[in-house]
Amino acid sequence: MAEYNGSCHCGAVKFSFTAPAITDGLRCNCSICTKKGALMSNFFIAPEDLKIQAEEGVLNTYQFETHTAKHHFCNQCGIYTFHQTRRKPGYFRVNLGCVEGLDTLTLPVVIADGAAF
Numbered sequence: 001m002a003e004y005n006g007s008c009h010c011g012a013v014k015f016s017f018t019a020p021a022i023t024d025g026l027r028c029n030c031s032i033c034t035k036k037g038a039l040m041s042n043f044f045i046a047p048e049d050l051k052i053q054a055e056e057g058v059l060n061t062y063q064f065e066t067h068t069a070k071h072h073f074c075n076q077c078g079i080y081t082f083h084q085t086r087r088k089p090g091y092f093r094v095n096l097g098c099v100e101g102l103d104t105l106t107l108p109v110v111i112a113d114g115a116a117f
């Protein structure tokens with residue numbers, strides 16, 4: 001297990017979590033992921049395992065359709081940092097591009113067929 005730290009672009013939203021070594025990332029073909037274009041964690045993080053430090057009032061949440069998933073983003077810089085999933089409600093995937101020490105341009109990519117759910 002390794003300790004990972006992440007943040008949005010402006011730094012108003014910071015987060016940390018413990019996970020096995022990150023060796024790949026997830027992209028998804030659902031309506032919002034195709035527009036975000038982010039490489040997400042290919043694992044879920046339990047809500048108690050994601051430590052979020054956000055400045056007052058900067059973390060916004062976008063929801064649509066079933067309102068099960070919660071897409072969180074910094075309202076200062078607009079960067080999507082993590083979301084609570086529809087597949088496993090309450091659990092998080094994080095934007096690997098926000099995680100320190102990862103090169104998301106070289107990580108192998110797994111494609112999720114989110115549009116089918």
Ligand SMILES: [Zn+2]
Pocket residue numbers: 008009010011012013074075076077078079
């Ligand atoms: Zn920000």
